[in-house]
Amino acid sequence: MEALRALFAEGVGTACCDPRAAVARPYREEERFVERAVDSRRREFHAGRACARMAMSALGLEGVAIPAAPDRAPVWPEGVVGSISHCATLCVAAVALVRDGYGSIGLDVEPAEPLPADLVETICTPEEEAWLGRQPPERRMLLARAIFSAKESLYKCQYPLTGVLLDFQDIDIALHASSYHARFRRDAAGIARGTILEGRLTIEDGYILTGLTMTASRHAGLFRRLETANLTD
Template identity: 55%
Template sequence: MTAAHDILGDFLGQGVALAHADPRLACIDAHPEELKYVQQAVDSRKREFHAARACARQAMGLLGEPPVAIPAASDRSPVWPPHLIGSISHCATFCLAVVARKGENYAAIGVDVEPAEDLPVELIDAICSPREMAALDEKPPEHRLLWARILFSAKEAVYKCQYPLTGTMLDFQDMEVTLADTCFQAKLQRQAGMFGKGSILEGRVTFAHGCIVTGVTVPLAGLGA
């Protein structure tokens, strides 16, 4: 595992610790309390799961926190120690974990990683609103489906950021994303807990190790805005 500041810098801002790994290469000692969550999974899924949680413990260590187990809730979301917030994402080649202390700068954080590859064209209608599809049509044709994958990742990060606060199961059509080169805004199309319809969550986009990385934060000052 590697502290992710070498590639991501202060991707999500001050006070957020990051760590990453390649699950194909990482030598992972799985935490015994976490084995049960992927007991029936295929080997590749087990590697990703354990590598990502090992990254989370490394990120905790960067904050001076002990390397405790991170259980999975019934909905498979990570259960963090009560005084921490965090997010985990992984794909076949890259795992990323971010952790921060609750109540310092942010109320919630969410990250997503996806292969930097074209989104299958058959998924666009389910993921994109008409306005988002019109924006994609303005991109160079050879890059349109890669931008669609970035949009998909942005929506995943938004979902993972808001869910611990609201418990709301947002669909892809429940938010509309405006992409820029290194950032994005997501406008909610329905209420989600304390976030009313029309609320805007802001995120960032970068590339690392052949993957798209997106991240969203809810600043404490903006909670409920």
């Protein structure tokens, strides 16, 4: 899927599949995490793990079981970072190696459909709502869902490094044609308030895809501050 590969630089392995289709027999070590889940949840879980192994294979890595932590986040093999996301019709995964300078990856997929209007106030900051108000009416709620997706990929990327559970109101998102900027409105462990990180996005083929990578050090993270980013365009 070209749109998925375009989210990340060279050195990141990606893969996608349809969770409604049959996937390879799941690893027994993974089955226990969804043994009581409904069928749709089980299919999405196992499809996501299958995608993750395909992405690992693209980097020359052996496929292994990917269990879930108590917070349900994937537990990656030592030296590997990654992210898994899914919606009803698409599972996606991205993985990279710590030795290549990657500290964490965030990835999200959403259907390219309008966000329900009653969720906008919860998800969007006042600045984001003001920006949406200046967009063509027929695109506002689609862009609102893209903001949601950008926050999801950012949250999933920063959490392994900081251990901080961010609220939707803790981040301001500025969308651009094929990228987004995320500004922290609060401190998050090694990330200072006001830090701005850049991710990538695409809206095509019926999906919104957003992705972000971070480098890491033993002090939780090395973050690039983009002082010239315009969060109101």
